[in-house]
Amino acid sequence: MPISALADVDEATSPPAPSSAPGSKPAAKISCLACRAAKRKCLTPDAFTVCKRCTDQGLECEYQKHRRGRRKKNADEARAPSRSHSRSPSRHESPPSRPLADRERPDKGRSIPSSAISRHSIRFSHVVPIEGDSSPYIPRPSSQPPATGGANLALLGSDCPDPVMSGFLSEADAYELFEFYFHHLNVAVAILDPVLHTATYCRDKSSLLFSAVLTVTAKIIRPEAYPSCLLIANKLVGQAVEYGLCSIEVVQAIIMLTHWKKADDSSSWRKVGYAIRMAQELRLNQRAPRPLPRNERQAREILNRERCWLNLIVADYHLAMHHSLPRMIAQDDVDDPAEWITEHPHLPCPGEAVIAPWISFSRLTRLFADMLASMNGSPSNLRSLHWLEMEYKRWHRRWIEKNSEYGFLQQQVAMIKMCGSLLHFHICEYHLLFTARYRSNGTTMDTSEPSQLSYAFAECTDVALGLLDIFQTDFVAHGYLPFCFNMTWVGVAITSVWLIKNIGAMDKRDRKAVILKLTEVADSTAAASRSSEDMSAYTHRLLKHLLDSASPNWQRAKPSAARDGDAGSASSGPTPGVIAPPHTWTVSSAQQMIQDNLWNPSIFQDIPALRTDAQHQQCVTGNSAYNDNHPPPDPVAQQIPGDVLFPAADDDIWKLLFPL
Template sequence: MNACLPCRKVKMKCRQGSQPASKCERCARKSLDCVFQQHRRGRKPGTKISKRNMPALPSTYAAVKKTPDYSGDTPSIAESVPAEEPGNLQPSGLLNQEAMRGKFSLRRILSTTDGDALEPPETSSPGRPEDPIEMGILNLSIAKSLFENFIIVLNPYISQLDPNLHTFLYVRQKSSFLFTAVLAMSAKTFNPVMYNALYDHAQDLYTESFRNGAKSTEIVQAILILTYWKQPQDTRAWTSLGYAIRMCMDMGWHKLTAYSPASRATADETRRREIRNIERTWYVLFVYDRSISLQTGRPWMIERNAFIESIEAWCGDPIADPNDDLLGAFVTLRLMSSSIFSLHAPHSRRGERVPLENTEALLSLKKASIERWERHWIQNVEQKQSSEDETHKFLIRFYGTHFRLQLFSLPLQDVLSSEFSDSSLHLDIIWAAFTGAMDMLKLISRHSGQLYFAQDSIHVMTAYSAAFLVKLLLSAPDTVVQEIEATTIDVIRTAAQAFSQQATAPGTSCELQARFLHNIATKLSQRRRTEQPTPIAKFSNSDRNSSLDQNDINSTRLPFLPLEVGQAMPQSLDQPLPEVFIFQHTDLDPLFTDDGAWADILSSAAFNTQNGVLLA
């Protein structure tokens, strides 16, 4: 029987009405347009299918239909995934197929009726507007200005939206949640007066989408945008990222096939851009997932596959946006980083060491790979962007330098923590790690114009480089420290000044970062002035502030103590720092292999690695 298009779309039984040429029973009940169309299956006469070179049509075609934010019937890639083979005796093969592919619920699994009975009864719309303009939060002209500023200024940092697809009208009609999130993050930077109202409304829409279990590409993008420039006290980045990834897996994105240009030939440009919108978001999630895994030490959720590895071909699509090259650079960098860190993962039992001779050759090859990666993607960026735009080149160099620093911290932890190894014999490793951290701070100083708009990950990496330099000064041989200490303090102080010039209001990321770096530079200078000719990082009681009780000097091996409860940070860089910010007795053993060592160092310096936020 030839079913009508609405019934065929949801794969429901189509029963003809009692009268000829009337609507089917389901369309009549739901007031749908009942349109019958002849089947168009099979190949045209005279055509022949080649099984060998037939391109695979990406399953993303099923997920690009326009739907509202909070629709319960959001189309997904999972709906087009073929059913499990008949011989599959696992739950995914025996239980309700629809429930196993994106609509997992006990009601569907235990259903004794057809799909119509599972559809919720139609309810009247509450009539409550979700559009921030209709709600009177802001007017149309301000909204257009904020949206344009986001697309032009902020979007190049995150490579999230396609300016050719995500126009003002498109985003506003497609998703109130995404529209509000874009306006809120733009207002945080360009119109702070409007920020609180827009942010609160975006959070309300976030709560509503979670409560309703809604799933769409726009919801995922809105959640991500809210995490890039989150409030300093927001600790939900890890949780929100996991929720977004699970939502995408529920829509079948993890089954995306390798990019193939031939598969896009029959689609119009708008449809191709909508397909790329889904793929771009999955690439962004891969980068975000791997980055936060490296920062926090937690496991990642997205595995590499043929689609992830086809990123360069994806960036070469004729309709690719210039921002896609930055995303391509990040994806390839995370592919490199996952391979090297999996080979030199931290050991669970302290005392186990990886022989340096087994890793130095590999690290040398990886360093050369990073240099080639940087040249390749900067060249791509320069070919597609004006010479005045330095944003993407700054981000590529900064992320590459950060990876190089992490790379050489792997053997360095063995060099400095071993009591049997003479660290002076491995000065090349110490120097490579030191120059990596210094280069990151120098890039900050040279590209200060990009700092005000940068996402929080830039601040995370900057904090890591500064804390690493502190740890190196407290652990390296005396001869090395004497050569690098003065230069290190100057570079940290210069970076602090670069951030302070961007800090227009208290509590912003730049202002917190400026105080953080200034505090480090001040304490290092005080230590250098008061240091006695004793072994490095060893202090006598007279060198410590007398206001600290000896019981407060514990064995936490931190270069400085956190603020006590209720004690406020100075509101100006010119004010004296609290006495509790005093260097304490520091163990020579840096204990890099301790799972909590780096978390303690950074959290004591006003940075929480578990939640990925700077602490006020």
């Protein structure tokens, strides 16, 4: 007689199972619900002990008796209630080893049911997705692989102490820096959860993450300690790679050090690529089952993993666009984060709401880059541009006009407005480029005459000035420059370069507006600079260089002259020495303008003068055009040609922001 048949006879002749009584131990070992759902082995001696897997992963360990066999009808159960307690219904009703309900339910994503092959004891390799054949290479939503290299975590902390252990910062400094980080930096780019990632938690969990928070914050409020902290953080990153550590804390530290890096750091794209691979190994790209656990800490740990992946999406888009390099995260791996943002209002993390408009903005900007590369003069180009403009307007209505619905902070509103203005400028620039190439028929552009070209040019000018207005009113006025997102500096550089390159084609009023606005921004960035190597200082030097390369009449425009309109000699007819609009006017994209003017080995050697010899003679002889309101230019400014846009000493930073 088969062994299974003997087991059935023994069970039929045995007394009633004690598991039917409330609170008694089950007759046979059963797995907890969490292990059964994950198809994992449940390591526990009985149903009254929390299993090892739930203990390690902090899951709720709950047991429920198996119900095997075909379910009885309600009428039969009501007619014979006592018989259901007298014997076990699981083995006499149905012999299969799996519940019939499970066998009839289609397995989502499974092509081969395990019941079809279990009788033959067949086992397959990890590439065959069969239910029950667990493998670390098959991603499972409920499976969270442990961090590798765990034995070296202590070595990482002892071999390279954090900034507090090294004596660069005190304990009080560390708590102060953490508080500043969550009030100012984390609301700009929400990487950490302020409830989970306290100073004590980060220091105990990961010396790298603890040091990263101190480093990026010391850059702003402890600049004297920043170089030492950065040295420690970079050494810890290198040791994490050397030891093969793989944990979410390493990923978060790399993201943090990338967003608030040194201006001349060129390693961002490579480091984020390493962090993306690590995150994929940790299954951070897999959304956990919903609903979230009722335990707040468990729920926040799940959201912490998902928030980390969304931050990697933003970083991947941002670095790929501005470094002209491919993305690593496939489009299929990017979900719409708007629902994710609004699904857990009871578990707030200040700053994370801005992730949704950032990702959608990055997608639109990536689409613009593809459209610009494929422009060929076809009417389909304008249809695509119209579609992109409609998408931008929807984005603007949702995230800017209705920002109060999402609880954005003031700093986040400023960043969203900056992104929207930059995208709007690119759309207008595309329209201008298309009109200049394919619709102008070689005619000279005259801003005083209405035409498609002059209208597109004026719209581009207005939007570029509007972006600088946002910079002044939304960033400078609130003191956000020391810790704002890098997109801010990219937008200011793009529009400033475009305005100076095209100032000769503008009318007098627009020229004055451009000079005055760039002067305001230059003064603001100088005041906000904390050191000579931060982005405020680099941007200040760029703007001063742009202003010096313009005509002396334009760079010396005074606010009083702008307010007086056409009064005075500053607005009376054409001024000698002013560059007139060119006879044949062409335009390229702002990105191309920047890339064409990056490499300037020496701007003060063998450089042609900006003005002609006749104009220079007028300056020397004291022509009446250079009166008290317009004194003669200084010799240095006179030698800088109009097509040299970037200071030679700062070329490296602009190559990082606008590489070929």
